[in-house]
Amino acid sequence: MSRLQVVSGKGGTGKTTVAAALALALATEGKRTLLVEVEGRQGIAQLFETEALPYEERKIAVAPGGGEVYALAIDPELALLDYLQMFYKLGGAGRALKKLGAIDFATTIAPGLRDVLLTGKACEAVRRKDRGGRFVYDYVIMDAPPTGRITRFLNVNDEVAGLAKIGPIHNQAQAVMRVLKSAETSVHLVTLLEEMPVQETVDGIAELRAARLPVGRVIVNMVRPQLLDAADLELVRTVPRTSLARSLSAAGLGGARRGGHAERLVEPLLGQAEEYAERYALEEEQRSVLSELGLPLHELPLFAEGMDLAGLYELATELRKQGLREMS
Numbered sequence: 001m002s003r004l005q006v007v008s009g010k011g012g013t014g015k016t017t018v019a020a021a022l023a024l025a026l027a028t029e030g031k032r033t034l035l036v037e038v039e040g041r042q043g044i045a046q047l048f049e050t051e052a053l054p055y056e057e058r059k060i061a062v063a064p065g066g067g068e069v070y071a072l073a074i075d076p077e078l079a080l081l082d083y084l085q086m087f088y089k090l091g092g093a094g095r096a097l098k099k100l101g102a103i104d105f106a107t108t109i110a111p112g113l114r115d116v117l118l119t120g121k122a123c124e125a126v127r128r129k130d131r132g133g134r135f136v137y138d139y140v141i142m143d144a145p146p147t148g149r150i151t152r153f154l155n156v157n158d159e160v161a162g163l164a165k166i167g168p169i170h171n172q173a174q175a176v177m178r179v180l181k182s183a184e185t186s187v188h189l190v191t192l193l194e195e196m197p198v199q200e201t202v203d204g205i206a207e208l209r210a211a212r213l214p215v216g217r218v219i220v221n222m223v224r225p226q227l228l229d230a231a232d233l234e235l236v237r238t239v240p241r242t243s244l245a246r247s248l249s250a251a252g253l254g255g256a257r258r259g260g261h262a263e264r265l266v267e268p269l270l271g272q273a274e275e276y277a278e279r280y281a282l283e284e285e286q287r288s289v290l291s292e293l294g295l296p297l298h299e300l301p302l303f304a305e306g307m308d309l310a311g312l313y314e315l316a317t318e319l320r321k322q323g324l325r326e327m328s
Helices: 015-026 043-047 076-088 092-099 101-111 111-127 147-153 170-180 195-210 229-240 241-250 261-292 310-323
Strands: 004-009 032-038 059-060 068-073 141-143 185-191 215-223 299-300
Touching: 004 147, 004 195, 015 043, 015 111, 015 215, 015 229, 015 310, 032 059, 043 068, 043 310, 076 111, 076 141, 076 310, 101 229, 111 141, 111 147, 111 170, 141 147, 147 185, 170 261, 195 215, 195 261, 195 299, 215 261, 241 310, 299 310
Parallel strands: 004 141, 004 185, 032 068, 032 141, 185 215, 215 299
Antiparallel strands: 059 068
């Protein structure tokens, strides 16, 4: 199984929630995971109901079986200071540059450099070992930028080509790409059963494949429960209204007389059924589009009352039920 799990998706699909649930699911059985945030939104801290994450690896949860989830919010400016210290031993001079605004200036005018720093920090965590030669983290999960930017974000080697042909920046980009284009990495895309998110997923996968980046799975999030199947919907379309009214009366929902409560329920109920049938057809159409991608699909349920920490653990359990150990 890939040790770097990158999670992307169109805005609003819940990619941060899925990334957090994935980190929890992978941390079972005593494993240790690192959940990395690169967009500075502090979405991970909100999900785990903790204070804002600093630029350091901090334990934020314990998974079933004693596993641990750590989290890191990567700050590109501080990552650049680390980089300057690592390769140029600037130390205090680097901190002076930050005070002068030079660090912010560098990461703003050179977005390719910014992405190298962000992905490089995650890849360093993937490769890091303790004194005993064991990996510090069993898995690193990256809550990555949205689908529309994910290929450019991960394909950092192309991004820095115009910045440096040789030297430490070039070497760092090459080292990052060796991880990102290897079997150590999988890029999963989160979507909804709606036309726009599905189309963006299809386009994103095509771009990832063209860049030879390793595509993993498609995770359909916030799937509403199936109330009626195709056979039920056909029955709703064909059953006579008088028969439906009699059935409602037999169930104790209104009187049997004409114009009674049961008959007044028929049209609203059929209207709701028609709305459900339309949504059902659209969702099945989107499932068909996703199935044509030739990738494994996971579906996670919608929590009608919103997502909280308990819901996050439920999603992690659902991922494990759906063969998480086979995700690659």
